[in-house]
Amino acid sequence: MNLEFTEEMVMLQDGLNKFLQNEYDFETRQKLSRHGIGYNENNWQQFADMGLLGVPFAEEYGGFGFGQTGLIVIMEAIGKGLVVEPYLASIILGGQLIQQAGSEEQKQTLLPALIGGELKLAFAYAEQQSRYNLADVACTAEKQGGQYVLNGHKSVVFNAETADKIIVSARTSGNTISEQGISLFIIDKAANGLTARHYETVDGLRASDLSFEGVTVEVVLGTIDEAFADIQTVIDSATAAVCAEGVGVINQLREKTVEYLKTRKQFGQSLGNFQILQHRTVDMFMAEEQMRSLAYLAAIHATSDDKAECVKSVSAAKIYLGDTRPIVAEQAAQLHGGIGVTDELDVAHYVKRLTMINALFGDRDFQMQRFCQVS
Amino acid sequence: MDLNYSPEEQAFQFEVREFLRTHYPKDIQEKVANGIALKKEDYVCWQKILYQKGWVAPGWPKKYGGTGWTPVQKYIFEEECGAANCLRLVAFGLVMLGPVLLEFGSEEQKQQHLPDILESNLWWAQGYSEPNSGSDLASLQTKAEKAGDHYIVNGSKTWTTHGHYADKIFVLVRTSQEDRKQKGISFLLVDMDDPGVTVDPIITVDGMHVVNQVFFDNVKVPVENLVGKEGDGWTIAKYLLQHERTNIAQVPRSKTQIARLKALATKQQSNGKPLLEDERFRSKIAEIEVELMALEMTSRRVLSKLSSGAAPGAASSLLKVKGTEVQQAITALLMEAVGYYGFPYIKDVMLNGWQDEASIGPEEAAVLAPHYFDWRKTSIYGGSNEIQKNIMAKAVLGL
Numbered sequence: 001m002n003l004e005f006t007e008e009m010v011m012l013q014d015g016l017n018k019f020l021q022n023e024y025d026f027e028t029r030q031k032l033s034r035h036g037i038g039y040n041e042n043n044w045q046q047f048a049d050m051g052l053l054g055v056p057f058a059e060e061y062g063g064f065g066f067g068q069t070g071l072i073v074i075m076e077a078i079g080k081g082l083v084v085e086p087y088l089a090s091i092i093l094g095g096q097l098i099q100q101a102g103s104e105e106q107k108q109t110l111l112p113a114l115i116g117g118e119l120k121l122a123f124a125y126a127e128q129q130s131r132y133n134l135a136d137v138a139c140t141a142e143k144q145g146g147q148y149v150l151n152g153h154k155s156v157v158f159n160a161e162t163a164d165k166i167i168v169s170a171r172t173s174g175n176t177i178s179e180q181g182i183s184l185f186i187i188d189k190a191a192n193g194l195t196a197r198h199y200e201t202v203d204g205l206r207a208s209d210l211s212f213e214g215v216t217v218e219v220v221l222g223t224i225d226e227a228f229a230d231i232q233t234v235i236d237s238a239t240a241a242v243c244a245e246g247v248g249v250i251n252q253l254r255e256k257t258v259e260y261l262k263t264r265k266q267f268g269q270s271l272g273n274f275q276i277l278q279h280r281t282v283d284m285f286m287a288e289e290q291m292r293s294l295a296y297l298a299a300i301h302a303t304s305d306d307k308a309e310c311v312k313s314v315s316a317a318k319i320y321l322g323d324t325r326p327i328v329a330e331q332a333a334q335l336h337g338g339i340g341v342t343d344e345l346d347v348a349h350y351v352k353r354l355t356m357i358n359a360l361f362g363d364r365d366f367q368m369q370r371f372c373q374v375s
Numbered sequence: 376m377d378l379n380y381s382p383e384e385q386a387f388q389f390e391v392r393e394f395l396r397t398h399y400p401k402d403i404q405e406k407v408a409n410g411i412a413l414k415k416e417d418y419v420c421w422q423k424i425l426y427q428k429g430w431v432a433p434g435w436p437k438k439y440g441g442t443g444w445t446p447v448q449k450y451i452f453e454e455e456c457g458a459a460n461c462l463r464l465v466a467f468g469l470v471m472l473g474p475v476l477l478e479f480g481s482e483e484q485k486q487q488h489l490p491d492i493l494e495s496n497l498w499w500a501q502g503y504s505e506p507n508s509g510s511d512l513a514s515l516q517t518k519a520e521k522a523g524d525h526y527i528v529n530g531s532k533t534w535t536t537h538g539h540y541a542d543k544i545f546v547l548v549r550t551s552q553e554d555r556k557q558k559g560i561s562f563l564l565v566d567m568d569d570p571g572v573t574v575d576p577i578i579t580v581d582g583m584h585v586v587n588q589v590f591f592d593n594v595k596v597p598v599e600n601l602v603g604k605e606g607d608g609w610t611i612a613k614y615l616l617q618h619e620r621t622n623i624a625q626v627p628r629s630k631t632q633i634a635r636l637k638a639l640a641t642k643q644q645s646n647g648k649p650l651l652e653d654e655r656f657r658s659k660i661a662e663i664e665v666e667l668m669a670l671e672m673t674s675r676r677v678l679s680k681l682s683s684g685a686a687p688g689a690a691s692s693l694l695k696v697k698g699t700e701v702q703q704a705i706t707a708l709l710m711e712a713v714g715y716y717g718f719p720y721i722k723d724v725m726l727n728g729w730q731d732e733a734s735i736g737p738e739e740a741a742v743l744a745p746h747y748f749d750w751r752k753t754s755i756y757g758g759s760n761e762i763q764k765n766i767m768a769k770a771v772l773g774l
Contacts (some may be wrong), residue, residue, distance in 0.1 A: 128736060129644040131714045136647065155736060156715040177647050197735055201718040202744040209719075209735050266511035276761065325707075333580075333751045337509050337759065338534050341752045343578040352580070352748060359710075359717050365655040 003296065005073055009066060013073040015050050020081035026346040029082050030204075037162050038206035039085045048117030053091055056237075057099055061111035068237055068299045072244040076295075079248020082349055084205055086120060086159035088245075092238045093158075094121025097167050101184060101222030101230040122163035124154035124210055125231065132362035134169075134231055135179040139212065141170035148172070148185060150193075150215040160208035161198045163189055168212070172225050179228040184221035191215050203356040204349060233303070236314045239361040240298035243317040247292045249354045250324055253332040254284040256347055260336055271335070280331050287320075287327045294320045308374040315371040321357060322364025329354045378675070380451070388451045395459040398424055407460040408635070410742040411728045412583060415498075415540050421462050422469075422495035431493055432469055439477060439485070440493045446681040450674075457627020465537060468492035468499040471615050472545050475562070479603040479611055488564075500567070502532035502546035502589060503612070510762050512547075513556045513609060517591060519548035519563055521598070526550070526563065528571075528594040534756065538574050538587035541567050546591075547612055550605045560608030564600040565591070579752070581745035582722050616758065623691055623757070624698035626671045632705045633664060639712050639739055650712060663704045670697050689770040692763040699753040699760060706747040716740035 005013070024043075032040050047053055055070040057063025064070060071092060078087060095114045098106060098121070113119035130136035139152025150170055160166055165186050174181025187194065193215035198208045222230050258281050261272035271277055298317035304310045329351045333340040340347050358364060380388060403417050425431040433449045435441030444452065456463075464470075473492050476485050491497040508515040517530025528548060538544070544565050551559040565572065571594035577586045603611055637660065640651040650656055677690045710717045716736030724734075724741040735741070754760040768774045 126715045128716075129647075131643070131645045131650070133646055156718050199719045199721055199735065202720040202748075203718070205718075207718055265507075266509060266514070268511075268514075330703075330751060334754060334759075337755050338504070338752070341580045341749065341755065343580055343582060348580040348748070351751075352744075355748070356718060356744070359714060363711060363714070365653070365659075365711075368655065 005069065006066075008064070009070055009073045012051060012055070012064075012066075012070075013077055016047075016052060016074065016077045017080070019046065019050070020077060020083070024081050024083070026082070026349075029084060030349075033084045033204040034200070038159075038200065039162075044085050044120075045117050047085065047087070048115065052087070053095075053117060054115040056091065056096060057111055057115060061099075061107055062115045063111070068240060068302045071237070071241045072295065072299045075241045075244035076248040076251075079245035079250075079353070080252050082204070082249070082346070082353060086122075086162065088238065088242065089122050089159035090114065090120045090163065092241050093123040093234060094163070094165075094167055096234045096237055097121075097123060097184065097221065097230065100234050101227065106186075106219075106221065119165070120159070120163045122157050122160040122166045123234075124157040124160065124166055124168045125235075126155040126157075127153060128155055129176075130155075132366040133177065134235060135182065135228060136177050137169055137171045137182050138176050139168070139170045141172050141183060141185060141217065143172070144216075147216045147218055148183075148220070150185065150187070150212040150217055152212050154210040154212075156201075156207045157210055158201075158205060158207045160189070160196060160210060161206055165189065166210070167221060168210075168217075169227060169231060174225075181225050182227045182231070183224045184227040184230070185217040186219040186221050187215060187217050191217070201356070203352040235361050236310055237302050239314050239318055240295065240302040242357050242360050243291070243295040243298055243314075243321050246321045246324070246354055246357050247288065247295050249350050249357070250284070250288045250291055250328050253328050253347065253350050253354065254281065254288050256350070257281055257284065257332045257335050260347075264337075277335060280335060284328050284331060287324050291317075291320055291324055311370055311374045315367040315374075318362060318367040319364055319371060321354075322367070325355055325358055380447070384447055384451060387448055388455065391452055391455040392459075394428065394430075395455055395461065398428070399459055399461060400424075403462050404460050406728070407462050409728060409739065410746055411724075412726045413462060415537075417462060418465055419495045422464050425464070426494050431464070432473060434470060435473055435477065439473075439489055446678055450678050453622050454627045457625075457631055460631060465498070467501050467536070467541075467545075468495075468497070471501060472499050475545075475602060475611055475615050478614060479562070479607065481599075483599070484564075484602065497542045498537065498540050500535050500538045500541035500544040500589070502535060502544045502565070504534045505531060506533050506588070510759050512612070513560070515547055515549060515560065517546065517548050519550050519561060519596065521550070524598055526596045526598065526601075528563070528565065528591040528596055531588060531590045533577070533586075533588045535574075535587045535589045536585055538567075538589050539576060539584070543567060544572075544589065545602070547608050550608075553606075557609040559606055560612070561605050562602040562608045562611045563596055564602065565594060565596050569594050569596070571595075579749055581725070581749040582720070583725065583745075583749070624670055624674050624694035625702055626667065626674055626698070629667055629670075629698070629701050629705060632702070632709070633660070633667065635739075636660060636705060636709050636712065639709065639737070642737065643712050643714070656708075656712070659708055663701060663708070666697065666704075667701050670694070670701060673697070689767050692758075692766045692770075695757065696754075696760045696763050702753055703747075703750050706743070706750040710743045710747040713737055713740040713743055717744040720745065 054063035055066045059065045098110050141148040141150050168185050172183040193213045195211045196208045201207050264271045294317040298313045301309045301313035333351050336347050339345050432440055433442045433444050437443035505515050519526040519528045546563050546565050548561055548563050550561040553559040571592040573590045575588045576584045641649045643650040645653045719735050721741050729738055
């Protein structure tokens with residue numbers, strides 16, 4: 001047994017942490033988040049230069065082949081820095097779908113460009129009625145001659161505005177909630193019949209709702225009707241990854257709250273002297289360690305061939321992340337008092353991110369249901 | 376024991392319900408129901424309507440414009456207002472300063488201020504908390520030094536709700552240094568447009584501007600604006616905090632919110648069925664409903680005691696803690712109910728609703744996550760829930 005990261009991974013994480021410390025303070029992050037495209041293209045290119053964009057991809061396509069454990073080290077740092085660049089949307093979702101479902105030719109053309117930072121992807125999977133059920137797909141793709149024609153609506157597609165290509169799940173056969181009959185298509189962001197409404201998200205990111213009206217697509221990703229397993233695999237990986245991001249967020253909330261309790265004085269003493277408040281921060285600390293453990297466990301099993309083991313570990317981590325909302329997010333705000341619910345302080349934004357991660361890829365209830373089916 | 380209202384009380388309940396149905400503006404009702412930001416004119420509009428009816432100040436004695444209602448009638452009024460999604464009137468004048476002036480103010484102060492408070496001609500703000508005095512309010516540092524026939528005020532107040540709308544502010548100031556921090560505090564009325572008063576907005580976690588920081592830089596305040604005597608400030612503050620805590624449990628509002636949650640969860644789909652039929656989600660609502668039933672009954676028990684003349688005492692602390700827990704739990708479930716549609720943040724929709732534009736996702740969704748985050752404030756303000764528990768530990772349990 002060895003639960004340490006390899007030296008190369010640690011170096012990669014150190015590099016990212018240093019970059020975030022030097023060039024990504026909270027004020028900078030806020031400016032990026034609220035202006036223009038919502039992040040900095042130069043940062044993205046720097047990520048590419050540092051090798052971050054190649055972490056989960058095989059070496060033959062220009063990646064590092066670090067797999068899921070590699071994603072953990074990156075995402076924990078991304079959580080600490082509240083990074084707004086589209087790593088989750090473009091690399092973890094988009095890129096991994098290409099790696100998982102793509103043909104050899106697709107991998108060879110798309111992955112090097114993605115890793116080099118020249119190509120960005122987004123993944124449109126959620127729909128208004130689907131909630132977190134990946135098999136609930138009402139968006140249709142109908143075969144007409146050699147092409148498919150796409151109709152329907154996709155909800156909350158992260159970083160679609162800046163993606164060059166969008167991967168869309170659509171139904172090619174079967175009823176609306178059947179795993180069988182779902183296919184993946186790659187469409188150009190300028191495709192005719194695609195309309196988008198872009199917006200900021202409550203946690204400072206960007207997303208879009210997409211409508212497809214008779215959009216013709218030529219590029220199929222993977223096997224027609226058989227995309228569900230690939231989608232599930234990539235979403236499991238992404239779920240494990242955002243749990244690691246959560247660890248970084250929790251770490252910062254715990255550190256900042258402890259620091260505040262040490263410096264804020266009321267009733268003639270530091271708040272940190274009050275035992276009730278000490279215990280709350282100790283609860284945060286314990287939650288952080290337990291969350292880290294489950295995030296690592298999820299990383300180990302996320303790509304496992306043993307599906308039950310994968311579902312169990314990934315769902316366990318995501319359930320626990322939901323548990324940290326009252327223990328870490330809400331308490332961090334509470335212990336900071338009024339200042340903890342202001343826009344000005346970074347704490348509120350860490351609170352928002354941790355809270356919203358709960359809703360990504362299935363909230364606590366959804367994951368509990370999945371967990372109970374395999375445990 | 377009898378939960379039913381008497382025939383007279385039932386008649387009153389019907390009268391209130393009818394009045395709200397016929398006089399409460401529908402556009403304001405819709406805003407409150409959908410959680411859209413309220414504007415100053417909304418508050419003024421509804422207050423003037425209630426003023427016309429003579430129902431604007433249930434907490435005041437009749438001869439000063441109060442209603443003369445019994446505690447049960449006040450409770451019924453709150454119940455009906457909650458059920459009708461009534462806008463909650465701004466409390467600073469009506470619920471806070473009014474009763475203070477009635478108890479501690481001079482005859483001139485009463486005559487000068489009470490009519491304007493009732494009719495909403497002037498807006499009052501509250502100057503209590505300071506950047507370094509939150510839960511420990513008595514440690515406040517804003518100073519008022521006497522210079523002839525006026526005070527010179529220096530310092531800063533924070534979390535000043537509607538400070539940017541306010542014409543006047545009541546301020547707790549330190550007029551002398553004494554052996555105990557609770558001594559030497561005085562209660563002063565200040566004009567917001569006096570030279571030296573500036574207001575800085577504080578943007579809260581929901582992106583909205585409701586609270587402010589107010590600065591006082593050598594502000595000249597006439598000595599007539601002192602309420603009570605110098606050094607009475609802490610006594611007045613404690614008196615006022617009791618008034619702040621009436622209806623603090625917010626049971627009627629929470630009941631309306633539960634109904635809103637159920638309606639939303641009926642429309643939302645999960646695995647091809649309404650979310651409300653999802654057993655896990657349904658039981659989470661049920662857990663809140665159970666706590667809320669207890670809270671309603673506890674409120675009634677307090678009310679029954681009040682009716683027989685007892686003071687609410689530490690019960691208001693219990694009602695505040697449990698009331699805010701229930702409210703916060705509901706905001707969390709409302710956010711959870713819309714799944715991915717908790718993400719979009721569209722400030723214009725929070726301010727004005729969707730107007731003629733087609734909504735992104737369910738039209739109810741856009742305000743829900745910001746409200747959840749914003750509602751964290753309820754366990755912080757008005758004496759944080761930790762402070763309330765300290766009060767109960769001391770006053771009820773004798774620890």
